[in-house]
Amino acid sequence: MITFFDRLNAQVAASSVGTWFRLEGSGHVREREGSRFLTEIRAGVTTWAAMAYIISVNASIISDTGGTCVCTSPNFCATDDVYLSCVAEVKRDLITTSAAVSALASVLMGALANLPVGMAPGMGLNAYFAYSVVGYHGSGFISYREALAAVFLEGWVFFFLSLLGLRQWLARIMPQSLVLAVGAGIGLYIAFIGLTSGGLNVIGGSTTNFVGLGGCNSNDWVDGLDYYCGSKVMRSPTVWLGIFVGGILTVILMLYRVKGAIIIGIFLTSIISWPRPTSVTYFPHTAAGDDLFNFFKQVVTFHPLTKIGNALDYTSYKNGNVWYALVTFLYVDILDTTGTLYSMAKFAGLRDPVTLDFENSTIAYCVDAFSISMGALMGTSPVTAFIESATGISEGGKTGITAVVTGLLFFVSVFFAPIFASIPSWATGGALVIVGSLMIRTVRDINWDYIGDAVPAFLTILMIPMSYNIAYGVITGIFSYVIINGSVWIVRKASHNRISPPSYDASEPWVIPPGGIIPPYMKVLLARYRRRNEGSGGDYPFQVRNRQRSLSVDTASQDNGEGAKASSYAETAEK
Incomplete structure (x- = not known):
C-alpha cells in the first residue's frame, strides 16, 4: 500500500x-x-542531536582564553569580578558563533558537496587553540587576536591546497599508524580537559606532582592557586553531579542507543544546576551570578557579537609565533578533518576503494577551508567535520540533505543563546570524557606488531595529553618515525636488503596512494581539453587557428568565385 x-x-x-x-x-x-527524502530529514535531526553539545562545550573551552578581555591580576583571574563579567560576555558571543558557523558550514557541505556530514568547531582543535596557543586566561605564547589571525590565514591556505589537490594527497600519504595515533591522542587530550577545571574538576593542580586529585571548594584552594586542592578533595557537590548525571547516566543512555544521549545528559545536569537556592547552582547570589541569571531568563533572544566579532590582529603576521601556530593548525587540521571526512565517506559508502578518494572531495575540502576562515572572523577555532555524523548516516543519511537539515537546526539554536550560555562546565565535562573515549578507539587499528610503527604511534598518543599540546605530540611522532624507520631503510639499502629486522614483514608498508596528486575535477577538464583538440592532431588552439587561416588562403588562390569560398568554409568548419 x-x-x-x-x-x-x-x-x-x-x-x-x-x-x-x-x-x-x-x-x-x-x-x-x-x-529517501524523509529518511534524510530524520538523519539530519539525529546528527544535530549528537552534535548539539558542541555549542556549549566549544564556548566553554574557548572562553577559558579570556577572549579579548584583559585580566589585571594574572595570578587571581578566577576571582577578578570585572574580568569574569567580561569573560561571561565572551562566552555568550561564542554561543552565537558556535551555532552560527556550524549552521553555515553544515549547509554548505550538504548543498555543495552533497555529503551527509555535519560541520562545527572541532574538538581537539579548540582545546589546542585555547590551552596550548592562547593559554588559560591568555597565558600562552600569542594573544587571542593573533591566534584568530593564524586560523583565518589557515583557512585560505587550505582553500588553495584543496583546489590543487595537495591537501587530499598529503593526508593520504601519511603513515596510517601516525594518523590513527593523532586521533587517539586528541581523544585523551579532550578527556583530560573534561576531568580538569574545564569540566568536572576531578583533576587539579599539585605543587609536588604537577597534577593531583581535585574537586575541592574554592575556599580550600592552596595559597589562592586556582584549582590546587591541599585537602578536602572531591568535596564539591558539582563534581558528583557531573560524574553521575552528566557522565554515568549518559553512558547508560548510550548503551541503550538513546538518540541524543550526550545532549540529554548535558541538559539534565544543567536543569538541576539552574535553581538558585541549591549547593550546585550555576547562578550564585553574587554580581556575576546575577548577571548570568538575568541573561538566562531571556530564554529566546538573538545575542549579537559584542566582544569577538572581527577581532583578528591583521598586523600579527610579522610575529614568528603566529606562523608557528599557523603551521601547527595546518598539520593537525589536515589529519583531523581529512581523516574524519574519509572515514564518514567510507561509512556512507561514498569512497572509492581503489583511489581512496570520495565523491566531491575537492568541493568538500574547499567548503571546510572557507568555513575555517569565516569561523575565525566570528572568533572561534577551526571548523571541521564531526565524527558524530556517523549517527545520522547510521539512520540512513546518504546525501547532503542530512547535512542541510543539521545546519538549519544549528541556525535555530542561535536564538536560544541564553539556554546554551547557561550550561555549566560540570555539565559538559562528562561529555568531553565520553567523546574522548570514542576517539581513542582508533588505537585498535594501529600496527602494534611492528615496533617501528608502534613506538612512534605510542609516543604521539602519550605526548599530546602530557604536554597539553597537540603539536608537540605530532612532532614527536613524526621525528621518531623518520629516525627509526629511516635508519632501517638506510641499512637495508646499504646491504642490498640482506640486513632487515626479523619482524620487518609485519611493518606497515609506506606507499604513495593510487589516484595521483591531481584532483578529479582537473582530470575531467584535461580530458575534455584533449578530446576537443584531438581532431587537430594535438595542436594548441592558436596553432589550429593559424593552420585554418593558411588553408583558406591556399584554397582561395587555386579556385575562383563561390567555389573557393565554399572550400575555405568547409576546411574551417571541419577543423
Whole structure:
C-alpha cells in the first residue's frame, strides 16, 4: 500500500531537489541507492542531536582564553569580578558563533558537496587553540587576536591546497599508524580537559606532582592557586553531579542507543544546576551570578557579537609565533578533518576503494577551508567535520540533505543563546570524557606488531595529553618515525636488503596512494581539453587557428568565385 510518505518521497525525488542531491528515483546516473527524502530529514535531526553539545562545550573551552578581555591580576583571574563579567560576555558571543558557523558550514557541505556530514568547531582543535596557543586566561605564547589571525590565514591556505589537490594527497600519504595515533591522542587530550577545571574538576593542580586529585571548594584552594586542592578533595557537590548525571547516566543512555544521549545528559545536569537556592547552582547570589541569571531568563533572544566579532590582529603576521601556530593548525587540521571526512565517506559508502578518494572531495575540502576562515572572523577555532555524523548516516543519511537539515537546526539554536550560555562546565565535562573515549578507539587499528610503527604511534598518543599540546605530540611522532624507520631503510639499502629486522614483514608498508596528486575535477577538464583538440592532431588552439587561416588562403588562390569560398568554409568548419 502506497502511503502519503511514499508519495512525498517519490515527488521530491522526481523534482530538481532530488536530482541535485541524487536521491533514489531521481533518474540521476549516480543516484544513491536507498536514499529517501524523509529518511534524510530524520538523519539530519539525529546528527544535530549528537552534535548539539558542541555549542556549549566549544564556548566553554574557548572562553577559558579570556577572549579579548584583559585580566589585571594574572595570578587571581578566577576571582577578578570585572574580568569574569567580561569573560561571561565572551562566552555568550561564542554561543552565537558556535551555532552560527556550524549552521553555515553544515549547509554548505550538504548543498555543495552533497555529503551527509555535519560541520562545527572541532574538538581537539579548540582545546589546542585555547590551552596550548592562547593559554588559560591568555597565558600562552600569542594573544587571542593573533591566534584568530593564524586560523583565518589557515583557512585560505587550505582553500588553495584543496583546489590543487595537495591537501587530499598529503593526508593520504601519511603513515596510517601516525594518523590513527593523532586521533587517539586528541581523544585523551579532550578527556583530560573534561576531568580538569574545564569540566568536572576531578583533576587539579599539585605543587609536588604537577597534577593531583581535585574537586575541592574554592575556599580550600592552596595559597589562592586556582584549582590546587591541599585537602578536602572531591568535596564539591558539582563534581558528583557531573560524574553521575552528566557522565554515568549518559553512558547508560548510550548503551541503550538513546538518540541524543550526550545532549540529554548535558541538559539534565544543567536543569538541576539552574535553581538558585541549591549547593550546585550555576547562578550564585553574587554580581556575576546575577548577571548570568538575568541573561538566562531571556530564554529566546538573538545575542549579537559584542566582544569577538572581527577581532583578528591583521598586523600579527610579522610575529614568528603566529606562523608557528599557523603551521601547527595546518598539520593537525589536515589529519583531523581529512581523516574524519574519509572515514564518514567510507561509512556512507561514498569512497572509492581503489583511489581512496570520495565523491566531491575537492568541493568538500574547499567548503571546510572557507568555513575555517569565516569561523575565525566570528572568533572561534577551526571548523571541521564531526565524527558524530556517523549517527545520522547510521539512520540512513546518504546525501547532503542530512547535512542541510543539521545546519538549519544549528541556525535555530542561535536564538536560544541564553539556554546554551547557561550550561555549566560540570555539565559538559562528562561529555568531553565520553567523546574522548570514542576517539581513542582508533588505537585498535594501529600496527602494534611492528615496533617501528608502534613506538612512534605510542609516543604521539602519550605526548599530546602530557604536554597539553597537540603539536608537540605530532612532532614527536613524526621525528621518531623518520629516525627509526629511516635508519632501517638506510641499512637495508646499504646491504642490498640482506640486513632487515626479523619482524620487518609485519611493518606497515609506506606507499604513495593510487589516484595521483591531481584532483578529479582537473582530470575531467584535461580530458575534455584533449578530446576537443584531438581532431587537430594535438595542436594548441592558436596553432589550429593559424593552420585554418593558411588553408583558406591556399584554397582561395587555386579556385575562383563561390567555389573557393565554399572550400575555405568547409576546411574551417571541419577543423
